[in-house]
Structure formats: C-alpha cells, structure tokens
Amino acid sequence: MNSIQQNIEQITSQILSAQQKCGRAQESVQLLAVSKTKPNQAVLEAAQAGHTAF
Numbered sequence: 544m545n546s547i548q549q550n551i552e553q554i555t556s557q558i559l560s561a562q563q564k565c566g567r568a569q570e571s572v573q574l575l576a577v578s579k580t581k582p583n584q585a586v587l588e589a590a591q592a593g594h595t596a597f
Contacts, residue, residue, distance in 0.1 A: 547585060548592035551576075 551574070558572055578586045578597040586597065 547588040551589065551592050551594050 554574055558574060559569070562569060562572055573596055574594070576586075576589050576594055576597050578589075589597075
C-alpha cells in the first residue's frame with residue numbers, strides 16, 4: 544500500500560468518525576483531493592486508490 548492510499552484511508556476514517564459523532568449522514572461530507580499543483584503521478588496514485596473527487 545502506498546502512502547497516498549494510506550492517507551486517503553486515514554482521512555476517510557476520520558471523516559466517518561466525525562460524522563458519526565455529529566449524527567450526520569455519510570453522504571453529507573466528501574473528501575475533495577487537491578490536484579492542480581500536484582504531480583501527475585500523485586493524482587494517478589490517488590485515482591488508482593479509488594479516489595474520484597478532484
């Protein structure tokens with residue numbers, strides 16, 4: 544597992560935990576990855592890890 548995939552999983556877990564604490568629906572928060580100033584390889588790795596919102 545690469546570090547980008549690990550970061551996505553960790554942040555997603557934190558988001559889900561915060562949503563549960565606040566009683567918010569799972570669909571109410573979305574992780575939006577910044578890609579404008581990142582290398583193409585980093586964006587590709589995020590996409591390969593399953594992330595689709597850039």
